[in-house]
Amino acid sequence: MLAGEAGEPRRWAIRHQIAVGEFFDAADLVPVSQAHIMADTESLGEAGVAFLERLAAAPEADRRVRIPTLTDPRGLDFAVYKRLGQTEAMAALEARTIAALKSFGVLMTDTCINYQTIMPPTRAEHLAMGDTGVVIYSNSVFGACSNFEGGPSALAAALTGRTPRYGYHLDGCRRPSRRFRLDAQPRDLSEWGALGGIVGRECGSYWEVPLIEGVDAAPGSDALKHLGAAMASYGSTALFHMPGITADLDRRRPAGMPAGGRRSETITRAEIDAFVAAYDATGDKVDVVVFAAPHLSLVEMAAVADALAGRQVHSDTTLLVATSPEIKHAADRMGVTQRIEAAGAIVAAGICFYQSYAGEMAEANGWKRLLTNSAKLVNIIGGYGYRPTLASLERCVDSAIAGRVV
Amino acid sequence: MPIVLHCHKGIGAAVTGTALVAKDNFSARYDLDRKRGAFSRPTHALAGRSYAGKILVLDTAKGGVATAWMLHEMKTRGIVPLALVFNRVNPILAQGAAFGGVTMVDRFGEDVTDLIRTGDTLRIDPEAGLVEILNRDR
Numbered sequence: 001m002l003a004g005e006a007g008e009p010r011r012w013a014i015r016h017q018i019a020v021g022e023f024f025d026a027a028d029l030v031p032v033s034q035a036h037i038m039a040d041t042e043s044l045g046e047a048g049v050a051f052l053e054r055l056a057a058a059p060e061a062d063r064r065v066r067i068p069t070l071t072d073p074r075g076l077d078f079a080v081y082k083r084l085g086q087t088e089a090m091a092a093l094e095a096r097t098i099a100a101l102k103s104f105g106v107l108m109t110d111t112c113i114n115y116q117t118i119m120p121p122t123r124a125e126h127l128a129m130g131d132t133g134v135v136i137y138s139n140s141v142f143g144a145c146s147n148f149e150g151g152p153s154a155l156a157a158a159l160t161g162r163t164p165r166y167g168y169h170l171d172g173c174r175r176p177s178r179r180f181r182l183d184a185q186p187r188d189l190s191e192w193g194a195l196g197g198i199v200g201r202e203c204g205s206y207w208e209v210p211l212i213e214g215v216d217a218a219p220g221s222d223a224l225k226h227l228g229a230a231m232a233s234y235g236s237t238a239l240f241h242m243p244g245i246t247a248d249l250d251r252r253r254p255a256g257m258p259a260g261g262r263r264s265e266t267i268t269r270a271e272i273d274a275f276v277a278a279y280d281a282t283g284d285k286v287d288v289v290v291f292a293a294p295h296l297s298l299v300e301m302a303a304v305a306d307a308l309a310g311r312q313v314h315s316d317t318t319l320l321v322a323t324s325p326e327i328k329h330a331a332d333r334m335g336v337t338q339r340i341e342a343a344g345a346i347v348a349a350g351i352c353f354y355q356s357y358a359g360e361m362a363e364a365n366g367w368k369r370l371l372t373n374s375a376k377l378v379n380i381i382g383g384y385g386y387r388p389t390l391a392s393l394e395r396c397v398d399s400a401i402a403g404r405v406v
Numbered sequence: 407m408p409i410v411l412h413c414h415k416g417i418g419a420a421v422t423g424t425a426l427v428a429k430d431n432f433s434a435r436y437d438l439d440r441k442r443g444a445f446s447r448p449t450h451a452l453a454g455r456s457y458a459g460k461i462l463v464l465d466t467a468k469g470g471v472a473t474a475w476m477l478h479e480m481k482t483r484g485i486v487p488l489a490l491v492f493n494r495v496n497p498i499l500a501q502g503a504a505f506g507g508v509t510m511v512d513r514f515g516e517d518v519t520d521l522i523r524t525g526d527t528l529r530i531d532p533e534a535g536l537v538e539i540l541n542r543d544r
Contacts, residue, residue, distance in 0.1 A: 019504040020497070023417055043435070043472040045479030072471075132470050147497045150474020152505040167497060204431070205466050206496035236431075236468045236496050354435075355472075380469070383436045383447040 001160065007062025009055045009104075013156035020153060021164030030126050030145075030165040035065070035158035036114060038072035038130040038151045039101060040355040041093045048151070049093055052100040055155075063104050066161035069154075070109040070118060071101060072131045073295065073322070073352035080348045084320070085364025090357055104158065110350030111324030112229075113295045115142070116221060118326070123247050126169060128157030132238070133229035133294050133376070135168075139239040141224055143247025145169045148206070148238060167206075168238055174248060176241050178203055182214035184269035188392045189300075192223040193230040193375025194275040198267055200235025211241045211249075213264065218245055222297050229294045230375035279378055281389045281405050285316065287367040289400040291393070292322035292353040293377040300393075301331045305339035307397040312344050314403030318365065319345035322352050345400075353377065358384040371396050371405060408529075409539040411521055416511030416532030417503045422540070423488040425526040426460040428452050429519050432492070432499070433469035434476035443485040461489045461530070463522045467496040474498050477506035489530050491537060493518050511537060 001014040017029060041049060056063060076086055076094040098108065109118050112131045121127055121144035129135045129146040130153075138144040147167040149157060157163040167173050180199055186192045199210050210231070219227070224245075231237045241249045291304055304321055313319045321340055323331065328349035331337040337347050354377060361367065362385050370386040372378060373396050378388040389405055399406050428451035439446035443458035467473070480486035489509035490499065503510035511532050514521070518537075522528065527540040 016501075016504055019417060020501050022415070023500045023504070024497070038471045039475070040472075043475040043479070045475070045482070047479045047482035048475045051478070130471055148471055150471045150498045150501045150505075152474055152478075153497070153501040204468075205494060207494065233469055236466070380436055382449070383438070385446075 007058050009058050009063045010159050012055065013159040016152060016156045017160060017164050021166065024164060024166035026164035026166040028165055029160070029162040030169050031162045032126045032128045032157055033067060034119065035067055035069040035128040035149070035154045036072060036130045036134055037069060037101070037106060037154040037158065039097060040073065041075040041090065041097050042355065042357050043151070044097060046093070049097050049100070052097060056100040056103040065105045065158035067158060069104070069106045069158040070114050071106060072110070072112055073355050074098070074110050074350050075356050077348040077351045080346055083346060085361050086357055106158070109324065111295050111326070112352055113225065113297065113324055116225070116297055117324050128154050128163045130154035132232035133225065135238050136228035136232040136240065137225060139168055140228060140241065140246045173207070174239060175209060176211035177208050178210045179264040180210055180212050181264040181266050182212065183266050184272060185216050186223070186272065188373070189222055189226045190276065190373040190375065190390050190392050191272055192219060193226040193373070194272050194390065195267065196227040196230030197234040197375045197379065198271060198275055199240070200231035200233065200237050202265065203235040203237050206236045206238055208235070208237065209239050209241065210237065211243070213243060215242055215245060222300055225294050226374065230379070233376040233379045276390050279388055279390045281369060281387065284369050284405050286371050286399050286403060286405055287317065287369045288365070289317060289319045289371045289396050290353050290377060291373065291396070292320070293374045293380070295352060296321060296323045296327065298327050298330050301327060301336050301340070303393055304397065305336045307394050308340060308343040308345065311401050313400045317400050317403045319400040320348060320353065321345060322348045325349045354380045354384070358386070362386060369405070371399050407543050409543060411514055411518070411537040411539070413511045413535050413537060414513035415535045416509065416530070417500065418489070418507060418509035418532050420529070420531045420533070421489050421509050422527065422529045423459065423461045425463050425522050425524060425528050426452065426455065426457060427463040427519055427522050427524045430464055431466050431468040432462065432464050433467065433473055434480070435472040436469045440476065440480055440485065457487050458485045459488050461491055461528050462487045463491045463519055465493050465519060467492070467499040471498050474502040474505060477502040477508045481506045481508060491518060491522070491528070491530065511535065
């Protein structure tokens, strides 16, 4: 491949992988069974799109991916972009990107919950996943092995069918390095996200692996999704252990954690409350309420529809729900989409808000105060000029109806 | 005699430039106004400061995967840090630097944000794993 006999795309890919592998002292490349590419046009820019198009212009045999390859959310949903104040230029860039990705043979899943909706990983499966929430869920809940693979690296893995063996592909990196004990149970998805934010902030590095003890009962897929997504966002964390619940560890003492071991840090009700309260804005006008980041499961979609039942979103407030195309189709078929939209809300498929020109949307729509039940979104969106508030799904919906934070 | 700091073998070409130092972390998506070339996240230690052409000296990478594309996009427009000097990066920053052709080094013996001061003139040799502070000897 390096000599170019397999074509220019694979030559580029293996060169990129060798550069990254050498930086992390990888001994070799490990075969991977799936790749997942983050390629939203806001991140790519004109330069990134032109790069994809150059590779995509190679002969078909040279450019086809070698393993099943999925996509993370896109920058724009052609069905709703005008209502969100996105521009024709953004739509044109999006169309070029989609065309380029399709010519590699990429499956346009456009989602960050592929582990819930497309193909859940299995234990010990090596992957090249391109979304931090997907990586942490795959590594932790399923016991699969993936590093954060940014767009170029995930594409490289798709083209070569392997990835440099470092970080979470190695057993030695997966042992717990920090220990936390819950003194209080999170009460809803926003608090599971808050817990993830607290642990992530404490760990503060990709290379720290938190162990979380004291979880009363299996939290369920959506709770672990919000927990992991927030932990990865606040801490760049890629793996956590929850004895008896996550895959790497059973109820026995975890490997590498001696009996008297590391002191565990206790997380209290007051800390969870303080995390949420730091973003509080009770009484403020609400410009936009967002359910996204990560994409909503069908169960969450139904919960939003139930909370909205028979009510109307305030005329000065936008309520946006973002999910995967698969879940959108299911929600359409079951009447869930119609119930949400009857309340005046927007349901978007394949975008995830912060990857969708959030700064430009804020300017175009005059949005400032944002309310969400996603701790991950609260963490990200400040850099785009928003003032975010974290609240439960029910409180978000009540606020959207009232037009102010209730 | 310049001060010589040893680090892990890095990525990109050898460069010389001016340091901008903070005890904080880095994500191109979370922290930057990439059009203006300045830190935009209000809570970042470098909020409001321009990063274009500077050698950023920070603790670690945080957050998402977008930086892997964004360094390339920033470099193409020429509004990009000259180099990244970190205590420890995550895969995304390494991938982004490799893809974008941005100089980057990490893994020093000590806290690099203590060793280097804002305004220092640095020469970075990624291949040799060396950073020299040219403007002072202690």
